[in-house]
Amino acid sequence: MQTGSLSANQLNFSGGPGALPESVLQKVQESINAIPGVGLSILGISHRSDWFQNVVSQTEKNIKSLLGLDAQYHILFLQGGATQQFSMIPLSFLEPGQTADYLNTGYWSTKSIQAPQYGQQFNTIWSGENSKFNQLPHNDNLNFNTNAAYFHYTSNETVEGIQFQEIMGLDSVPRICDMSSDFLSKPVDAQKFDLIYAHAQKNIGPAGVTVVIIKDSLLQQANPKLPGFLNYATQIKHHSVYNTPPVFSIYVVHLITQWLIKDIGGLTAMGQLNNTKAQTLYDFLDHSHGFYQGRALQKDRSMMNVVFNLPSLDLEATFLNEAQKLGLSGLNGHRSIGGIRASLYNGLSLEAVEQLILFMRHFQKTMTQRGET
Ligand SMILES: Cc1ncc(COP(=O)(O)O)c(C=O)c1O
Missing domain, CATH: 3.90.1150.10 (Aspartate Aminotransferase, domain 1)
Structure with a gap:
């Protein structure tokens, strides 16, 4: 059977971690022995090395070029999965007395709404619960709150198999999207978003790293009092190397973005x-x-x-x-x-x-x- 990987003998239709392209797996395998031109294993190379700093910058550049993002956007590679973003977002952008609009379109958006709220107010403006999450709303049918601190939705509900075909929300309210299961799978007008997050393990790599794209204007509004690890501004200042990052996972994301640009086009x-x-x-x-x-x-x-x-x-x-x-x-x-x-x-x-x-x-x-x- 054609396997889609070097040593696996099964085809991977799993909800995640998903299949990775064979040519990328080949490079990964090589780098586990020794990264070409470096001579060290990817599993044992310093996150402070020039080589790795270059991998981080190059991957940031690749993501920006794939999505057509300009200099207003910062790219981060964080730990804690998409689940950590469920909390980090309200902690950063929702002050006491403010509300944020959420769409409840399935299993994962329900989780994003149930994240620890520390008294913050989430406003669910639409829920698909009664139709067992087999359909999605359209912008025309929604009542958005023009004073919301931000608006959050999930572009693809991995469990129920539903995906938005339009960009949701108002341009006047910061738009935040969990793109974990369709990130870099198709073109998207990414500059319409103020924050996008996506863990790697569906379309762009192994588990262990979550890509966060954040627009500078939203970053300026973030709560400055959060501890470094949970603070977007600190992470940006340190170029995703505030503490030891998941070097291997970031390297695979780098290879996938190269594959998307060079091999896929x-x-x-x-x-x-x-x-x-x-x-x-x-x-x-x-x-x-x-x-x-x-x-x-x-x-x-x-x-x-x-x-x-x-x-x-x-x-x-x-x-x-x-x-x-x-x-x-x-x-x-x-x-x-x-x-x-x-x-x-x-x-x-x-x-x-x-x-x-x-x-x-x-x-x-x-x-x-x-x-x-
Ligand atoms: C759309 C979506 N959001 C969030 C998550 C949770 O991600 P993590 O396990 O990285 O916290 C998943 C998991 O599959 C998902 O599919």
Whole structure:
């Protein structure tokens, strides 16, 4: 089986950490022995070395160039995952007496709203809870608070498989977005955002690092009293090396951004490829005569996480078992909702999606012949 990695013998459809491109894994493997031209292992090189400082600056530059960001934006590589941002954002930008607008569109935005609030006021202006998070709102149907300290939403709900097709919010209120599961997967008008955060382990690297992009005008409003580690301004002053950063993870993000620029040809090309992967799978679901049923409303379907159900829980269990035996790994839905989820992050090839469809077609045929539908 074509694996998408050097030593793995399974295709990785997991919700995350996701598949990484083979050419990048090859470079990573080489660098574990010795970084070319440096002679030290990536696992044991000083974060204060000139080489690593250069990796950080180069990765900042690559992200800026991929997203078309100008000098008003700072790029950070932080620890604590996206979850730490759920708290760091209100701690930094929400003063007592102020409110912030949130959209509750699924499992992960619910978590962002439940983050420790220390008395801060979050205002949920829309919730998809009643429709089991299978759809998203549009700007036209929302009542934004023009006095909010900021507006927060999640661009792609990884668990439910729904993704915004438009940029949400008002231009007059700082716009903050959790892009953990669709960051650098397609073009986006990034300058419309005041803060973007995304952990690496879906589309751009391994776990351990979270990219934060912050506009200078928002940074100026941050609470200056937070301790250094939780303080965006301090982290920026130290170029993400305030304390020992996750050197390895940042290095892999560096390699992925190079791959996106040089091998893929930028975010337009990446978006087209991701779109083809997802459309191929959704088309197959939609022509399966109801055997495979997509969970999300068609208009809000995610290009990253294709979530669907089979006619019964038993069939879903058999499906997962058979898939695993054939090397199709990580297809189980999130533990909170069950079902099946095929995650199609940047590193997963179109060939992998085609292999999945071959299996699904065969599985449907066999089960239908056995009368198990
Ligand atoms: C959209 C989104 N936000 C936040 C998180 C939480 O990320 P972390 O585990 O890095 O804290 C996840 C995890 O999968 C996610 O998909």
